[in-house]
Every structure is written in structure tokens, then in C-alpha cells.
Amino acid sequence: MIQVAVLGYGTVGSGVVEVIEKNKEMVNKKAGEELNVKYILDLRDFPGDPYEDKVVHDFTRILEDDEVKIVCETMGGVGAAYRFTQQALSAGKSVCTSNKELVAAHGPELLALAKANTCNYLFEASVGGGIPIIRPLNYSLTAERIEEIAGILNGTTNYILSKMEKEGADFDSVLKEAQEKGYAERNPEADVEGYDACRKIAILSSLMTGKNVDYQKIYTEGITRITAEDFSYAKAMGRSIKLLAVSREAGERTLAMVAPCMISREHPLYMVNGVFNAVFVKGNMLGDSMYYGRGAGKLPTASAVVSDVIDCARHQGKVIMCFWDEEDAPLQGIDDTESRFFFRVRKDGEEKAKELFAGAECISLPEMPEECGVVTGKIKEKDFAARYEQLGNARVGTRIRVD
């Protein structure tokens, strides 16, 4: 029997206990041994909970119990979670986590610590919730040089954008509704400003390059400035607007960014709606592939944590392959990145826009006779910004990248 401890009895933590219990037969078969949750660490008590007798308040109980071989860190944050993870790994206990902040901030250090103590630090649940993506990148696409990863990695923003698209509604009203329904946090910043997606693409970028991609260096733009009008143009162009988290080979460097993007109907990510997430991966041999599923939620995320627990159980005393060095990956700055852009301009600025962006396409919509939409060719971000600036007051709304 393998003893497991769960840190944090919140949504994901309680899901982990539930998955291990509900799918007991399958889980134990795959683990090769029976798994048992021995401790649940939480500051609270849970009187009446079927597992209340497993709840402890002191991490040292877990740390000092040699029977505990695997720890699930489902607390979140980079404070106590970081300390407990370091201590567990130092004691040779494997750690499985859903904590993207911690993985993005200290991934390579914790991986090295696990390796030094012949145990494992696994984080399948930290990106894409229930979508298997970390393991496919690490174990399946091993014969590939990965050229690009593009993901819809945040369910809240995808829900909001899908609803704006479907209903022609504006951002504020959809956000409010999402908050009322519990799909968005009361403080929605981490989601709508793209910070959550930024942590996740930092992790995927690091696995893609084998080096460390610092999330603080990733250009990140949220969805708060996207309007119902932008969706009208997108629709007329056969496109949708998605918050994309991208990592791409750029010569010897890597471009990583998070920003809304108008993607075409032909792109596999076009059909990813509502709370679903997906990760598009382009390999130099494989070509395009995509991994799609529920990016969040109690049971999908918990299922991913438990798949890591099973992996740890099967690899006791062995270090599972993961290439993520502490060395920083050289990143391409946003200024030198080439993109295409969509923007809106008042009719009296149309001629100037055409001058500034030679070869740009213009789209006029009958319902908005006083303006038009412009789609540029590929242009460096800094050149676009300089020319766009020159349009001054003729600009309407924001600019959006086009794939």
C-alpha cells in the first residue's frame, strides 16, 4: 500500500480524494499497488466529512511520517505551498501539483530538488486542467522538434469571449453574468488580464525549449478591451476572437506571448468554445496536432493530479524524464515580433490608414457606416505601434492581432 497526503482540502484537493475513492479499482490497478489517502492537510476542520479523521493541521505530521511517499499539493500560491513542496521533496517524497503559480515560478528548482532526492515533481494538472498535455509533451512528442504551441488555456476568458460572440454582448455585462454564475472570480484580474494563461504558457514554453521561460518576461495582454463591435468584424471575416497563449520558435530565440487573436475558421482552435481549453502543437515531423478538453473544474483537474500520483507510484525510486533546465531560454522581445493586426478607424481616417499600411484590407459593415475595419499584412510590432499612433483620434477601440 502506498500512503498519500493531500495538502489543501479545497476544490481540487477534495476532488483528488474523490477520484482515488470513486475510481479505486482502476487507480490501484494502474498504480500497481493500493493507494491510500492517509492525511489531508488543511487549516480548517471538516466535521461530518467522511474523511474528517484524516485531517491534520500540521505539515510536520506528514513530513515526518516515512510511510507517506506521495504528496498532492493542491493548496495554490507560492508561500506555504512552496515551502512544503521543498520539504517534501527534500525528504524524498514525490509531489504532484495543480499549482501553476508555483510551477511557473520555481519549476526547474523543484525538479532539480526532486532529482537530487530520487523522487518526482509532477504537474500535469497545472496546465489545461484535465487535458493531458504535460505528459504528451514529455513522453509522446519525444521525436519532435516542437516549433509552436498555441493554447486556449483559460476557461473563464474563453467562456466570456464565446458568450460575447454568440450573443453580441459586451465584455462588462458578460463578465458580470459570469461572476454571478461563479464562472469568474469576484476579482477577475488573474483571468481577464491574461495572468493565468501567462503562467501556463511559461510552463509549456519551458518544456518546449527545455530551458526556463520566465513568466514575468512574457508579453501579456488581456481581453478587457474587446468589444461586441470587434466580434461583428470578426464574424464578417469568418473569424473568432480567442485569448491565445503562444510559444513559437523565432530563429535561435523563442517568442512567448498572451494576447487576444482573431483566428480563422480553418484553425483547429476556432471551435474551442465555452469553458473548454485546447492546446495546439506543431512539430517539425508531426505537423499540427491538438489536445482538447476541460481546462478546469474539480474532477477533471483532480483526475490529472491522480494520474501523476499513479505515475509516481509506478516510478518509486526512479526519476521520470523531464527536461526543464534552470538556464533561461533566450526570448524574442515583442517589439521585433511580426504580427498581422486588425483595427478600426473612422471613415475620415481610412485614407490615411491605407497610406500607413500599404496593402491592408478594409472591411465595412453596414451597421457601422461611420467607420471601417482594417487588416494589415505582417509587420513588426514596434512599426505597427508607431504607425497606428499616427492615426490619432481617428482610431476606434483597440487593435487585435490576426493569425
Add this chain to the structure above:
Amino acid sequence: MIQVAVLGYGTVGSGVVEVIEKNKEMVNKKAGEELNVKYILDLRDFPGDPYEDKVVHDFTRILEDDEVKIVCETMGGVGAAYRFTQQALSAGKSVCTSNKELVAAHGPELLALAKANTCNYLFEASVGGGIPIIRPLNYSLTAERIEEIAGILNGTTNYILSKMEKEGADFDSVLKEAQEKGYAERNPEADVEGYDACRKIAILSSLMTGKNVDYQKIYTEGITRITAEDFSYAKAMGRSIKLLAVSREAGERTLAMVAPCMISREHPLYMVNGVFNAVFVKGNMLGDSMYYGRGAGKLPTASAVVSDVIDCARHQGKVIMCFWDEEDAPLQGIDDTESRFFFRVRKDGEEKAKELFAGAECISLPEMPEECGVVTGKIKEKDFAARYEQLGNARVGTRIRVD
């Protein structure tokens, strides 16, 4: 250095050599050791080929060379490929294959043989070409009870159906064009009759149940009777027609079948067009997920074979987990399966159809005034067949299942 032999220097076999060479740095890093192709077995010679000196004609050269640890079987068929695989595994050499016929026909026996000789039999490339699906099922979705797998597993039929849909063309003309372009074989039976998809869903079903699903017992229907008119109805209903290979929990039994199906725009498989393949997986915790990519082609398939080679390299002397027992999985017969059906009927049969299928919906298209389309509710296959029969000469074309 790990010595590798490639059996069969055809499309996939030469792709394997190419991937190992082109992505050398990545492949060796992931394998943890340098991989070297020592032998290529083929009946032919390849004068002028950069690897001509590696070509041998006698399998015993490979079998008796103790340096060869991993064999890639990219010959196809169940004759020599079967014998060579048995011999290699018996000698403790791991075998990686793209040969779906052999895996479907003798998978559990060969897995047991590998286990007995502490080596591995891996077959990621046998289903979905370059799409990682075997490894995700075996290593990632380990905490799940999988309730359903539905796949678009054959690129040729998906290409044909996509083209029929897009161009309003009929089956014969699109098949002919596909043959001219090399997308379909001169003898297209294995593809268009669903036999290829049947082998692949047999493999996935077996991994889903952990028991053996005999491909010969899988109800299989091809796409040869699908017409341009069927696509007109599908379009009017917001649906597409895909050749689906399905495996589904049915109480204590498993339903496995291959048949064309009208799927709705909301289904993740709806957008899988052309030569792309995808596998939809429903888990009891994870909910819906999907894996999408190139289902065939030299380099994608070869990349999957090489990912298996890397896995073997990292697990020398260890048996990689795979649950596929020789015991037959109990299958649900097609007769007792419930489906919804679409069919076409002459106007003079419409009333009778409505009587026979209470609650069915009727769709009339202006361009086909002499007939209508009917969509039934869920009904047992055998009951449907009996009632449909009663429509006699009023029936037009074939019937198609509806998801």
C-alpha cells in the same frame, strides 16, 4: 549507443530512419543515449540511398546480433511481420510497430511475449498516425474509467467525405479523384468499407476495457452508400457525416462499431476535416477530451514509431505498463444497440414513416420535392431494421445513424 533495426524500408520505415537522423539531437537527448540504425531489412536493394550499406535481406542477421536492442516493424501484414515480431521479442528485443493489422490480430499475445522476455511491444503509430493516443490512454488517463471513445480514424474516408460535403460531389467521382491524387489506394476496400478503422477501434477498445476486443466481431459499415443528397440533408440539419469508429460502455458489455454517422456542429469531431484524424475520449471524471492530428503520412507516423523507440530506450530491462489481456471483452451485439437514424423516403411513404416511427422529425428540402428526410428517436437497431423494411419501395438511398 543503442542499436536499432528497421524492418521494411517503405514509406514508414524510411520515415523512421529520417526522423532519427533529422531530429538526432532531440531524439538522443530524450532517449538518454545515442540511437543508431544498424540494419534495414528489405527484400530490395537501394543503390545510391545514403543508407544502402545498412540494408540486409535476412532477418536472422538482425535476430542474432545481440547489439540490436530495438526493432521497428514497419512492414505491415500478419505474415512475416508476425513471425519476425515473435522472434525478436523472444530474443528480448523490444519491437515498435505501425502495423495495426498485426496489433489488432495478435496484440495481447505479443504483449505477453514481450513481458515474459522483459522487453516491450509498443504500437503508438498503429492508431491515429502521428496523434499521440495510445500513450495518453495508457499513461495519462490512468485515473479515469473511460466510458466512450469515438474516432475519425481513417484519413482516406475522411478526405472523401469532407470533399463530398464541400463540393456537393458524389462518392464515386471523389473516390476516383482521391485515387488519382494518391490519397486512396487503387483497391480502396480496406479504407472505404471501414476495415482499417475497424482494426484501429479494436485496439483502442481493448485498451479501454483492458480485455481483448476481437476486430472480427466489430460491426463495420463503410461509406460507399453515402450520397451528395445525404449531405444536403445533413447540412440543413447543421450536421456533417463522418465515418465514426466507436467503443462505448453498455452496462457490463462494450459496444464497438464502425459506421457513418451524422454528427452535430457541437460535437468536437465536427471540425475534423480532410486527411486529419481525431479521437474523442469521454472519461467518468474528466468528461470530454479530444486528440487531433495527422492520422497518416510518412513523417507523422514515423515520429510516433520513434517516440516508441525512445520509450524502449529509456525502459531497457523494464516492462512498460499496458493492460490488454487475452481474455475476450464481452461485446454488445449490434441488434440490441440503441441508435437514432436518418433515412429518406418518397413523399407517398411519409405518412407510413411517421406511423412506424412515432415522434420522428421530417425535413423537406426544396430541391428534392419528391421525398423527405426522417430522423427517428432512439430505437434498437433490430427494431429499426424491421420497421424500415416495411417502407419497401418508398425508401430512397440508405439510412445513416445520427449522434
